[in-house]
Structure formats: C-alpha cells, structure tokens
Amino acid sequence: MPLSWHNSWIEYSFFIERETDLMAKAIVDCCSQPGLMHPDLALERILSHVEPILDTEWVELDQGMGRVLADSVSSKIDLPPFDNSAMDGYAYRFDDGLAEKPLTLVGTAFAGHPYQGETPPNSCVRIMTGGQVPAGYDTVQMQENAEANGDQISLLPAKRKGAHVRPLGEEARRGEQIYAAGQRIGAAEMGVLATIGVDKIKVVRRITVAFFSTGDELKPVGSELKPGDIYDSNRYAIKGLLSRSYVDYIDLGVIPDDMDAIRDAFKRASEQADVVITSGGVSVGDADYVKQILDELGQINFWRLAIKPGKPFAFGQIGSALFCGLPGNPVSSMVTYYKLVTPILEKLSCVTPKPILRLPATLACDIRKHPGRVEYQRGIYSYDEQGRLQVITTGAQGSGMLTSMSVSNCFIVLEQDLGNVSAGAQVTIEPYQQVLD
Structure with a gap:
C-alpha cells in the first residue's frame, strides 16, 4: 500500500507519550479527568502521519459519481458557447426598440435550430429559451410583453440592453479552471463536467477499508439471542458510514474471542486494506484479546480523549x-x-474537506454537563414561530443509546470548559447532513 510515514514509530510513540504528559499538566485545571487529550490535538497529530494515496485512474464521466478528482479540470469550451435567450420571446436590437414602433418579424430561432438569415434594422426574430441570439441582435423581450399583428411585433421597451440574454462565456471561458484536484464529484459536478464537454476524468483510486467486530456476546441480526447476547450493531453503523463512492470496504464480520481468530483477522485485514477499523477493546488498561494482539502485530497508540461520548481511541x-x-x-x-476517522479517509483519498456547517441556536431545554470534555449531545433543531433556530436534546445522552442518533438531526456542540447550560442560552449545532455525509 502506498502509505509513508514521516518518522519511525519508535520515535513517534516516544513523542506522543512525552507530549501527552506535558498536555495533561496544561489541561488539568479545565478537565475533570487529568490526562485527557483534546480531540483537535489528537486529529492534528494523526493527520501529520497520514499521506494521501497517489494511485490514480481514468473513468468515464458516468462512472464518476462520488469519486475524487486527481487533477484539475478546465473547460473545453466557452460556457455558454454562444449568446442565447433566457426566455421565450423576441430577439432584437435594443436601440430599435426605443422607437416604440412595431418591428418586422423576419424569422424564428429555436434551441438547436438557429436563425441564419439577415437582421436588418427595425427587425426581430421569434426566439425560444436556449435559442441562439442572431448576430446583430443584443436583447430579448419576453413574449408576455409583446403583441403580434401579422409580421408586425409591438414590444414594450426592455429595461436595459442585453436583457434576458445569456452572453457567451458568462459562466466560464475556454481554458478556465472549473474544479481543482480534490473535488469530490456529486450530481451537480457531473452535470457541469458534461456541460463543458468532459467525457473522462482522472480520479484517485478508491481506498479500501476493512472492518470487523469482536466478542462472543455479539450475534448476527436475525439470530436468536441467548442470555448475555446482544446484536452486533456497530458493524452496520460503520458500514453505513463507509458507504461512499471513494471507499471500497471489506466486511469481515464478527470475530469470536479467540486469540488465533483475532490475530488472523487483523493479518487478513491489513494485507487487503489501506485502513483497518474495529470497535471496542481499545480502552487504556483493557485486558482483552484485541489490545494484546494489536500490541503484538502493530505500532498503536491508545489515547484517552477529552470528548464525550467517546474517550478511548487507538x-x-x-x-x-x-x-x-x-x-x-x-x-x-x-x-x-x-471526528477522527472521516478526516483520515478524506486525506488518504485527497478529498478537499468541506467546512462543517455550524449554526447558532437557542437552547430550549436545560443541559447537564461537567467541565472537562467536548460534548456532542444529540439534538433536534427546528424553527420557532418567528423563524428563529432553536434546539432541544433527545433526552438521555447515554453512549449506548443508539436511538438518540436516529431521532436527532444535529449535534449540540458544548466546548470543553462549559458546565451546565440553561434554557435560553445560545449554543452551537452541527446538522447531520453536513457532518455524517
């Protein structure tokens, strides 16, 4: 896999341990649990050791949805490629229309069928939306402001020269850069690329992510639960998060609590994928098989983050x-x-991250919070009768209550040093369509 690392992991581990100790001393006053690392600091350090994938491929435009551009794309044509009408109406010279006398109709111009005749003074052409404005004309008046009497057309004077005309090159000029490398291709981008005549695009290859769950208590959906069993939900949530076009994923299922089975799963995953993701078994001090085997096979740092929900991360x-x-x-x-994995996948895939939409909202309920961790409480935002944004929590915020993610539509972001927050206070929300896309 084309992944490079700036320093040896021995040096990196020493650096992390030393910096974590220093940071723990600095944040002890604002954290209820000393030794927690702020998630922003953790992300900064993580991303400094992630190198983008350099492998590329060409794909047909109709296969480009969701892919990431490896090179910039410039327009092959002027856009639009000719002056065209934005309305159904009549094309004419603006100055001729100022005389407020009928113009002589000399022809028609339809989209794809331009008028190619003469355009003498005091004349006009019937034109449809998208039709090419004939040479010599500079303005279009909509048909609602026109009255026809045979070939004599009376028009209300347009407000300005060029009214209802989309001029050549108004949107883009030939050779102008339309998208930079790193642009993720969505439906609008597909349409724009087709408009400028691009039929193939050079994209970054899809990264491969392997993931699995571990635990004898985890059972597949549809099976019968015995005492002590639970259904494996995390793997389905992770699969949903990975279901994007620049990622190929390998679902290795549920691995039982067996040293050999877990070791084999990690080996298979690391040989097939650019990224391996697991859930559970990463708490500092955990004595389970996952942590033991990670210590054996990899160079892993186990961190305790100042984030809630979530604290252990490896x-x-x-x-x-x-x-x-x-x-x-x-x-x-x-x-x-x-907070952490999405930026890693984006950097690997050369995606230019979109700024996360953060909006101020009025809190419509009380929130309990202890200073010490950045909290992402699940909320429901709406608009009051005056059109002002307001938000409430989903209720209990237990980290095992996955239904709170389903019924909510945003995170309520509460900074690290905040305590309890009363109704009426201004808070920051992050709508899900922005953060969990």
Whole structure:
C-alpha cells in the first residue's frame, strides 16, 4: 500500500507519550479527568502521519459519481458557447426598440435550430429559451410583453440592453479552471463536467477499508439471542458510514474471542486494506484479546480523549495499513468516527474537506454537563414561530443509546470548559447532513 510515514514509530510513540504528559499538566485545571487529550490535538497529530494515496485512474464521466478528482479540470469550451435567450420571446436590437414602433418579424430561432438569415434594422426574430441570439441582435423581450399583428411585433421597451440574454462565456471561458484536484464529484459536478464537454476524468483510486467486530456476546441480526447476547450493531453503523463512492470496504464480520481468530483477522485485514477499523477493546488498561494482539502485530497508540461520548481511541499502523480503533459503545463509535476517522479517509483519498456547517441556536431545554470534555449531545433543531433556530436534546445522552442518533438531526456542540447550560442560552449545532455525509 502506498502509505509513508514521516518518522519511525519508535520515535513517534516516544513523542506522543512525552507530549501527552506535558498536555495533561496544561489541561488539568479545565478537565475533570487529568490526562485527557483534546480531540483537535489528537486529529492534528494523526493527520501529520497520514499521506494521501497517489494511485490514480481514468473513468468515464458516468462512472464518476462520488469519486475524487486527481487533477484539475478546465473547460473545453466557452460556457455558454454562444449568446442565447433566457426566455421565450423576441430577439432584437435594443436601440430599435426605443422607437416604440412595431418591428418586422423576419424569422424564428429555436434551441438547436438557429436563425441564419439577415437582421436588418427595425427587425426581430421569434426566439425560444436556449435559442441562439442572431448576430446583430443584443436583447430579448419576453413574449408576455409583446403583441403580434401579422409580421408586425409591438414590444414594450426592455429595461436595459442585453436583457434576458445569456452572453457567451458568462459562466466560464475556454481554458478556465472549473474544479481543482480534490473535488469530490456529486450530481451537480457531473452535470457541469458534461456541460463543458468532459467525457473522462482522472480520479484517485478508491481506498479500501476493512472492518470487523469482536466478542462472543455479539450475534448476527436475525439470530436468536441467548442470555448475555446482544446484536452486533456497530458493524452496520460503520458500514453505513463507509458507504461512499471513494471507499471500497471489506466486511469481515464478527470475530469470536479467540486469540488465533483475532490475530488472523487483523493479518487478513491489513494485507487487503489501506485502513483497518474495529470497535471496542481499545480502552487504556483493557485486558482483552484485541489490545494484546494489536500490541503484538502493530505500532498503536491508545489515547484517552477529552470528548464525550467517546474517550478511548487507538490509532497506528498494522503492517502497511492504518488502524483506527473506535470505542465499543455505539454512539461513541459514531462520534469518534465523525471526528477522527472521516478526516483520515478524506486525506488518504485527497478529498478537499468541506467546512462543517455550524449554526447558532437557542437552547430550549436545560443541559447537564461537567467541565472537562467536548460534548456532542444529540439534538433536534427546528424553527420557532418567528423563524428563529432553536434546539432541544433527545433526552438521555447515554453512549449506548443508539436511538438518540436516529431521532436527532444535529449535534449540540458544548466546548470543553462549559458546565451546565440553561434554557435560553445560545449554543452551537452541527446538522447531520453536513457532518455524517
């Protein structure tokens, strides 16, 4: 896999341990639990050790949805390629229309069928939306402001020269850069690329992510639960988060609590993928098989983050693959994926990240919070009768309550040093369509 690392992992581990100790001393006053690392600091360090994928390929435009451009794209044509009408109406010379006398109709111009005759003074052409404005004319008046009497057309004077005309090159000029490398292709981008005549695009190859769950208590959906069993939900949530066009994923299922089976799963995953993701078994001090085998096979750092839900997070390398270990509680798993894993996948894929939409909203309920961690409480935003944005929580915010992610439509972001927040206060929200796309 084409992943390179700036420093040896021995040096990196020493650096992390030293910096974490220093940071713990600095944040002890604002954190209820000393030693927690702010998630922004963790992300900064993680991304400094992630190198973008350099492998590229050409794909047909109709296969480009969701892919990431490897090179910039410039327009092959002027856009629009000719002056055209924005309305059904009549094309004419603006100055001729100022005389307020009928103009003589000399022809028609339809989209795809331009008028190619003469355009003498005091004349006009019937034109349809998208039709090419004939040479010599500079203005279009909509048909609602026209009255026809045979070939004599009376027009209300247009407000300005060029009214209802889309001029050549108004949107883009030939050779002008339309998209930079790193642009993710969506439906609008597909349409724009087709408009400028692009039939093939050079894209970054899809990255491959392998993931699995571990635990004898985890059972597949549809099976019968015995005492102590639970259904494996995290793997389905992770699969949903990975279901994007610049990622190929490998679902390795549920791995039982067996040293050999877990070791084999990690080896297979690291040999097939650019990134390996698991959930659970990454808490500092955990004595389970996952952590033991990670210590054996990889170079992994186990961090305690100042984030809620979510605190344990593991990041490192297994063979040539990156490893991300998410906490086991379902909501914690999704929040740390959003905050830490998504930026990793974006950088690997050369995606230019979109700024996260953050909006101020009035809190319509009281919130309990202890200073010490950045909290992402699940909220429901709406508009009051005056059109002002307001938000309430979904209720209990337990990290195992995955239904809170389903019924909510935003995160309420509460900064690290905040305590309880009363109704009526201004808070920051992050709508899901922005952060969990």
